Amino acid sequence: ETGVTQTPRHLVMGMTNKKSLKCEQHLGHNAMYWYKQSAKKPLELMFVYSLEERVENNSVPSRFSPECPNSSHLFLHLHTLQPEDSALYLCASSQGAAGNNEQFFGPGTRLTVL
Amino acid sequence: AQSVTQLGSHVSVSEGALVLLRCNYSSSVPPYLFWYVQYPNQGLQLLLKYTTGATLVKGINGFEAEFKKSETSFHLTKPSAHMSDAAEYFCAVSEGSGGYQKVTFGTGTKLQVIP
Numbered sequence: 001e002t003g004v005t006q007t008p009r010h011l012v013m014g015m016t017n018k019k020s021l022k023c024e025q026h027l028g029h030n031a032m033y034w035y036k037q038s039a040k041k042p043l044e045l046m047f048v049y050s051l052e053e054r055v056e057n058n059s060v061p062s063r064f065s066p067e068c069p070n071s072s073h074l075f076l077h078l079h080t081l082q083p084e085d086s087a088l089y090l091c092a093s094s095q096g097a098a099g100n101n102e103q104f105f106g107p108g109t110r111l112t113v114l
Numbered sequence: 115a116q117s118v119t120q121l122g123s124h125v126s127v128s129e130g131a132l133v134l135l136r137c138n139y140s141s142s143v144p145p146y147l148f149w150y151v152q153y154p155n156q157g158l159q160l161l162l163k164y165t166t167g168a169t170l171v172k173g174i175n176g177f178e179a180e181f182k183k184s185e186t187s188f189h190l191t192k193p194s195a196h197m198s199d200a201a202e203y204f205c206a207v208s209e210g211s212g213g214y215q216k217v218t219f220g221t222g223t224k225l226q227v228i229p
Contacts, residue, residue: 004157031214040123043204043219050214090157099146099210100165103217105157 002026004106006091012112013081021076021109023091030095032074033103034066037088049074081113116141116207120220128228133177133192135223137205140186147188148206148217149179158204164188175199200227 004025013019025032034046048056049068063085065077074091088110092103121136139145146165150158162173169181175198179190188205205220 006157033214040221042118042221045217048214055214056216092157094215096210099208099215100163101215102148102160102163103158103215105150105159107155107157 004091004093004104006089006106006109008109009107010110010112012114013078014114015081015083017081018077018079020078021089021091021111023074023076023106025072025074025091025093025104025106027093027104028095029093029104030071031093032068032071033092033094034074034076035090035092037090037108043090047076078111081111083113086111086113116145116209116216116218118205118207118218118220120203120205120223122223123221124224124226126226126228127195129197130194133190133195133199133225135190135203135205135225137179137188137190137220138186139188139205139207141207141209143209146208147179147181148208149173149177149188149190150204150206150219152202152204152222154201161190161203195225195227197227197229200225 007022031050036044046060047066067075088108090108091106094103117140119138148163149161152158162171164181172178177192202222202224208215208217
């Protein structure tokens with residue numbers, strides 16, 4: 001595998017379910033990000049981990065819980081979601097703090113909450 | 115604080131015609147500017163970026179963008195559209211902060227290419 005991978009690619013869940021999204025980066029980067037992409041809205045930054053430490057939590061509801069066990073893996077644990085949480089969830093990684101470095105994105109998980 | 119405005123959520127061009135996607139930004143520090151492309155059912159992919167130096171930046175697939183500080187603009191162009199250019203394009207401004215990049219994305223412009 002190369003780049004950034006995400007599983008599953010599609011997920012349908014009820015409001016009472018618990019599920020997890022997984023992201024893995026094979027680029028040796030030290031920062032990882034979760035974004036939410038909804039129709040007609042800019043990408044919303046949810047969480048950032050730098051060197052496995054959470055450095056940003058962008059006012060995300062507690063029904064979303066991130067986990068970064070090491071610099072290559074990032075999880076997003078989901079529980080008691082709402083229909084408005086249906087969106088494309090994108091994971092990204094980057095190297096270092098320099099603003100001129102690009103972010104590398106995974107293909108996303110399309111989440112539907114019934 | 116930084117922000118990005120993309121004019122036009124949808125743009126249609128004929129195959130072979132000029133592509134022009136507009137982006138204006140605001141930033142309190144010298145900006146790092148990016149264009150990303152997203153094809154259906156895929157994540158975002160970097161097209162090109164401006165950091166310092168030459169203001170005309172060339173990217174992949176024949177795209178280029180020009181940084182104009184006086185106009186706070188970073189418009190994306192391609193001389194001749196191809197069917198494979200149909201996708202959504204995102205302009206972004208970035209600054210480094212606390213060990214990671216703080217990136218602000220525009221709302222995106224969907225490019226339709228008409229045969």
